[in-house]
Amino acid sequence: MMAKLQKSIDKRNALINATIALVNNAGFHATPMSKIAKLANVSPATIYLYFENKQDLVNKTYIDVKAQYTAYAFKGYEESMSVEEGFEHIWKRIADFKLNASESAMFLSQCDNTPIIDEPSLQEGIKHLQPLLDLWKRGKDEGIIKPISDYLLYAYAINPLSFLMMAQKRGSFKLDEKQIEEAYEAAWSSIKK
Amino acid sequence: MMAKLQKSIDKRNALINATIALVNNAGFHATPMSKIAKLANVSPATIYLYFENKQDLVNKTYIDVKAQYTAYAFKGYEESMSVEEGFEHIWKRIADFKLNASESAMFLSQCDNTPIIDEPSLQEGIKHLQPLLDLWKRGKDEGIIKPISDYLLYAYAINPLSFLMMAQKRGSFKLDEKQIEEAYEAAWSSIKK
DNA sequence: CAAATAAAAGTGAATGTTCATTCTTTTTTA
DNA sequence: TAAAAAAGAATGAACATTCACTTTTATTTG
Numbered sequence: 001m002m003a004k005l006q007k008s009i010d011k012r013n014a015l016i017n018a019t020i021a022l023v024n025n026a027g028f029h030a031t032p033m034s035k036i037a038k039l040a041n042v043s044p045a046t047i048y049l050y051f052e053n054k055q056d057l058v059n060k061t062y063i064d065v066k067a068q069y070t071a072y073a074f075k076g077y078e079e080s081m082s083v084e085e086g087f088e089h090i091w092k093r094i095a096d097f098k099l100n101a102s103e104s105a106m107f108l109s110q111c112d113n114t115p116i117i118d119e120p121s122l123q124e125g126i127k128h129l130q131p132l133l134d135l136w137k138r139g140k141d142e143g144i145i146k147p148i149s150d151y152l153l154y155a156y157a158i159n160p161l162s163f164l165m166m167a168q169k170r171g172s173f174k175l176d177e178k179q180i181e182e183a184y185e186a187a188w189s190s191i192k193k
Numbered sequence: 194m195m196a197k198l199q200k201s202i203d204k205r206n207a208l209i210n211a212t213i214a215l216v217n218n219a220g221f222h223a224t225p226m227s228k229i230a231k232l233a234n235v236s237p238a239t240i241y242l243y244f245e246n247k248q249d250l251v252n253k254t255y256i257d258v259k260a261q262y263t264a265y266a267f268k269g270y271e272e273s274m275s276v277e278e279g280f281e282h283i284w285k286r287i288a289d290f291k292l293n294a295s296e297s298a299m300f301l302s303q304c305d306n307t308p309i310i311d312e313p314s315l316q317e318g319i320k321h322l323q324p325l326l327d328l329w330k331r332g333k334d335e336g337i338i339k340p341i342s343d344y345l346l347y348a349y350a351i352n353p354l355s356f357l358m359m360a361q362k363r364g365s366f367k368l369d370e371k372q373i374e375e376a377y378e379a380a381w382s383s384i385k386k
Numbered sequence: 387c388a389a390a391t392a393a394a395a396g397t398g399a400a401t402g403t404t405c406a407t408t409c410t411t412t413t414t415t416a
Numbered sequence: 417t418a419a420a421a422a423a424g425a426a427t428g429a430a431c432a433t434t435c436a437c438t439t440t441t442a443t444t445t446g
Contacts, residue, residue: 008421027308029222030403043423045408054406113306113359115220148375151366156379157351163348166306170315173344183343186349190383201395225431234398247432380445 003084014040019061020107028058028116059121062111065104070128077131077143083139084188087148087157090132091187092192096157097163104168111122132158156190198326205243207233212254213300221251221309229344252314257305258297263321265290270324276332277381280350287351288373291358299362302355325351339386349383 014026018039022031024094037044049059073093077086098105111117117125138151145153164183168175175183211232215224226247228236244250251364266286270279291298304310329346330340338346361368368376 025220026309029220033407034405044406045424049421050405061263089330110307114303115218146375148377148379149366150374151357151360152353152372152376152379155356155360155376156248156349159349159356160345160352161428163352164344167344167348173342179342182339183345183348186339186341186345186383190349190379204395226433227431237432238398239396241433242395 008050010184011040011042011046014162015042015050015057016064019057020065020103023058023061023110024103024106027110029116047185055118057112057119062108062117062121065122066125067108067128068101068104069097069108072101074131079134083135083144084192087139087188088184090135091157091184093179095161095183098161100169102165102169105162105165109166143193145191146168148191153191157187160187184185201243203234204233204239204253208235208240208243208250209254209257213258213296214249216251216254217296217299218305221307248311251304252310254300255310255314256317258300259318260321261294261297262290262301265294267324272327276328276335276337277385279328280332280381283328283376284350284377285373288354288376291354292361292368295358295362298355298358302359337386338384346384350380353380 009177015036018036020030022035022039022131025031029086033047034044037047047057048159053059073090075093077089081089132154135148136145140147157173160183164175164179167173208229211229214223215228215232218224226240227237229250230240240250244253266283268286270282270286272279274282304316325347326343329338329343333340353376357368357372360366
């Protein structure tokens with residue numbers, strides 16, 4: 001029983017990882033189930049033991065990766081931190097994720113900019129961002145952060161990292177330690193009061 | 194002769210517009226040529242009189258839209274403007290484009306975050322951004338703009354507009370006059386020295 | 387200038403391939 | 417030895433592209 005379940009989780013993960021890699025390379029609709037199966041070392045038919053169909057596979061992959069992303073982002077963050085301290089912590093965790101788990105980050109970026117994921121799954125993925133919104137609320141109340149909409153805050157403080165990650169992935173430039181610092185500085189400038 | 198050429202351009206434009214609309218809706222690979230043809234009111238076979246194949250159609254569409262975008266962005270900008278004046282002008286033109294030509298803007302966003310456009314066409318599209326890079330160079334030389342990489346400047350000053358446009362398109366929030374002002378303020382804060 | 391003809395543009399229906407999904411059989415696990 | 421998991425091959429639909437034909441436009445010629 002234990003062994004069986006273990007094996008299943010491995011296979012499921014293999015399928016999810018194969019999906020991420022191949023969708024990054026060619027896009028969702030240009031990636032055949034047969035290739036995903038091959039990369040995950042299973043038969044195409046096996047995919048249907050773990051997922052309902054192709055759409056379900058990509059939805060579940062999205063939700064999985066989004067959960068990893070936010071778990072990573074908030075690791076080590078404590079509500080007891082000051083607003084600026086907390087923001088810097090979360091921001092740098094996110095930067096770290098985009099650099100070190102860039103396959104996952106690219107996948108999310110593709111999903112968030114195309115119609116491949118269905119609406120319920122997108123909603124599902126948004127939920128986990130609450131701690132950041134709470135932090136911003138606190139910052140606004142304390143008069144430290146500009147009193148503007150959360151969308152604007154996200155657009156200026158967090159989203160630029162996606163752009164930089166894509167640029168780096170395309171090989172146009174390198175996000176090193178120094179540039180991360182400069183980016184953080186720009187992010188904070190744009191939202192602090 | 195004149196009439197013939199005119200007619201051809203109309204048809205080409207119809208095909209490009211159909212491509213934009215349908216790719217926004219379903220993604221590139223999920224959009225059959227037959228649907229593009231139907232929306233453009235031509236036979237599927239006719240597409241191949243204007244474009245080599247499906248990839249060529251989407252590449253050319255991308256280059257076309259990118260050219261419209263940059264032409265719009267730099268309209269009215271003069272090198273004689275001050276750095277801040279020039280930046281505000283260009284920034285607001287871009288904001289305007291993302292709001293009013295949101296179909297085109299969404300299409301670009303999708304292309305820039307997925308592997309549907311081939312590398313040469315992406316390069317082709319970047320070229321037109323030169324005036325903005327020149328302005329930034331001037332700003333750095335005059336000590337008005339932070340001396341950081343152009344990618345960082347773009348990521349913080351310009352790219353957030355894409356995120357906001359997508360959020361608006363998804364119906365999550367409304368980018369009105371007031372929020373545009375706040376967004377401009379955030380953009381300028383993040384890059385000014 | 388009009389009739390005749392050549393050339394170009396456009397079409398709807400085939401073609402052949404690719405691929406998601408299912409079916410039947412085999413292997414593994416309990 | 418029964419049930420679950422997995423496999424490979426089969427199925428049928430969807431689709432990019434091509435083909436053979438028609439219509440429109442341009443050019444030539446009497």
